[in-house]
Amino acid sequence: MIVINETYAKILETAYRLFAEHGIDKTSLSMIAKEVGISKPAIYYHFLSKDMLIDVLFEEIKKEIDFPKSFSIQDYTKDNFEAKLLADGYRMIEEQRQDDYFPRVLNEYMIRGSRNELKYEQRLHVVIEGFANGFEELLTHGAKLGVIPGERITAKAHMLTMVIDNIGNCMLIGLKFNYKEIWEEAAKACFGAKGKQVKKPLS
Amino acid sequence: MIVINETYAKILETAYRLFAEHGIDKTSLSMIAKEVGISKPAIYYHFLSKDMLIDVLFEEIKKEIDFPKSFSIQDYTKDNFEAKLLADGYRMIEEQRQDDYFPRVLNEYMIRGSRNELKYEQRLHVVIEGFANGFEELLTHGAKLGVIPGERITAKAHMLTMVIDNIGNCMLIGLKFNYKEIWEEAAKACFGAKGKQVKKPLS
DNA sequence: GTCTATAAGTTGATAGAC
DNA sequence: GTCTATCAACTTATAGAC
Numbered sequence: 001m002i003v004i005n006e007t008y009a010k011i012l013e014t015a016y017r018l019f020a021e022h023g024i025d026k027t028s029l030s031m032i033a034k035e036v037g038i039s040k041p042a043i044y045y046h047f048l049s050k051d052m053l054i055d056v057l058f059e060e061i062k063k064e065i066d067f068p069k070s071f072s073i074q075d076y077t078k079d080n081f082e083a084k085l086l087a088d089g090y091r092m093i094e095e096q097r098q099d100d101y102f103p104r105v106l107n108e109y110m111i112r113g114s115r116n117e118l119k120y121e122q123r124l125h126v127v128i129e130g131f132a133n134g135f136e137e138l139l140t141h142g143a144k145l146g147v148i149p150g151e152r153i154t155a156k157a158h159m160l161t162m163v164i165d166n167i168g169n170c171m172l173i174g175l176k177f178n179y180k181e182i183w184e185e186a187a188k189a190c191f192g193a194k195g196k197q198v199k200k201p202l203s
Numbered sequence: 204m205i206v207i208n209e210t211y212a213k214i215l216e217t218a219y220r221l222f223a224e225h226g227i228d229k230t231s232l233s234m235i236a237k238e239v240g241i242s243k244p245a246i247y248y249h250f251l252s253k254d255m256l257i258d259v260l261f262e263e264i265k266k267e268i269d270f271p272k273s274f275s276i277q278d279y280t281k282d283n284f285e286a287k288l289l290a291d292g293y294r295m296i297e298e299q300r301q302d303d304y305f306p307r308v309l310n311e312y313m314i315r316g317s318r319n320e321l322k323y324e325q326r327l328h329v330v331i332e333g334f335a336n337g338f339e340e341l342l343t344h345g346a347k348l349g350v351i352p353g354e355r356i357t358a359k360a361h362m363l364t365m366v367i368d369n370i371g372n373c374m375l376i377g378l379k380f381n382y383k384e385i386w387e388e389a390a391k392a393c394f395g396a397k398g399k400q401v402k403k404p405l406s
Numbered sequence: 407g408t409c410t411a412t413a414a415g416t417t418g419a420t421a422g423a424c
Numbered sequence: 425g426t427c428t429a430t431c432a433a434c435t436t437a438t439a440g441a442c
Contacts, residue, residue: 113376
């Protein structure tokens with residue numbers, strides 16, 4: 001978050017934290033102002049309304065979500081494909097385990113999108129479809145390499161999206177599942193019956 | 204929902220609908236009273252507080268969630284196992300497509316559980332674990348019948364739980380995925396390499 | 407059981423001084 | 425840019441009549 005104005009950035013950061021802790025609806029501008037150390041009307045100098053603040057924060061958050069950040073397709077080769085798909089998933093799970101502010105806030109926008117608020121709905125599509133398309137691209141790459149069956153790539157990609165996304169949700173409510181193993185099952189399903197090929201022909 | 208008192212039931216039903224439409228936080232007791240056709244203080248005769256109303260409704264909702272309702276293990280045989288697992292999933296997806304009030308409200312409680320409100324957190328565990336355990340039981344049954352590999356049953360069951368649950372979430376925000384195909388990929392993953400056995404020796 | 411009236415507090419937002 | 429003072433509108437909740 002590179003912002004010119006100091007206070008502007010502080011307000012956004014504080015809103016982010018408080019939204020995660022209490023939810024958007026139950027976070028008032030007074031609470032934010034108090035934490036930042038300014039008066040409530042001062043917020044209105046930087047943001048037109050609470051709604052605008054919520055909006056701007058969502059735009060900032062969206063920038064942080066990026067499929068290529070977690071799964072860099074160009075690094076996947078015929079030999080490392082399965083291992084790398086597993087490892088990248090593990091890493092994503094581990095990242096969520098450490099910072100639960102992010103998925104919490106994203107969840108807040110998710111629930112807003114699930115209502116009739118169209119503006120969030122459409123923007124959330126971009127987020128999830130980003131992952132769905134990313135996985136589809138990755139699996140297509142795998143099919144070209146010959147490590148993944150070429151059929152039903154889209155369905156498989158979406159299945160992976162469902163799993164990795166819901167792992168985050170379940171961690172949020174404190175469910176103690178073995179998420180690495182769950183990801184392994186989902187990932188393995190993409191390789192089909194022919195998945196058990198040469199394992200370590202590397203170097 | 205079989206309740207003795209008329210107004211009591213009306214309040215609960217109206218709360219259910221309004222919670223789904225506007226979220227719990229943005230649904231006031233005035234809104235509920237207005238829709239029911241009574242005055243706001245009348246609600247306090249039936250419920251100690253808004254919190255108690257939220258609590259009671261959650262208990263009612265929990266009764267509606269029941270794994271055996273969607274997947275009745277005793278009906279799964281060696282011959283129909285894969286087909287039935289698919290069909291039951293399809294039916295669940297179809298049910299969600301028709302009534303989106305239910306998942307919406309459940310989502311409201313989910314997000315409450317993801318905060319620090321311990322009472323919801325623990326009760327939500329019961330809900331999801333109900334499905335996780337149900338799938339585990341079902342797959343164990345499948346392993347006994349010889350249609351499912353006996354290893355990693357728990358991980359597979361949890362993977363199915365992640366998928367079926369998140370399909371609901373994605374439908375909620377209006378994502379137009381092919382959910383039947385997604386479920387097929389998840390289900391097929393449980394059968395492993397040996398899954399391609401006799402298909403129609405039935406009748 | 408349901409009402410009117412009202413308390414006590416919070417909210418998002420604005421006016422206007424500095 | 426930030427403040428104090430203030431607003432109208434809402435909230436949950438209670439007192440007490442019928």
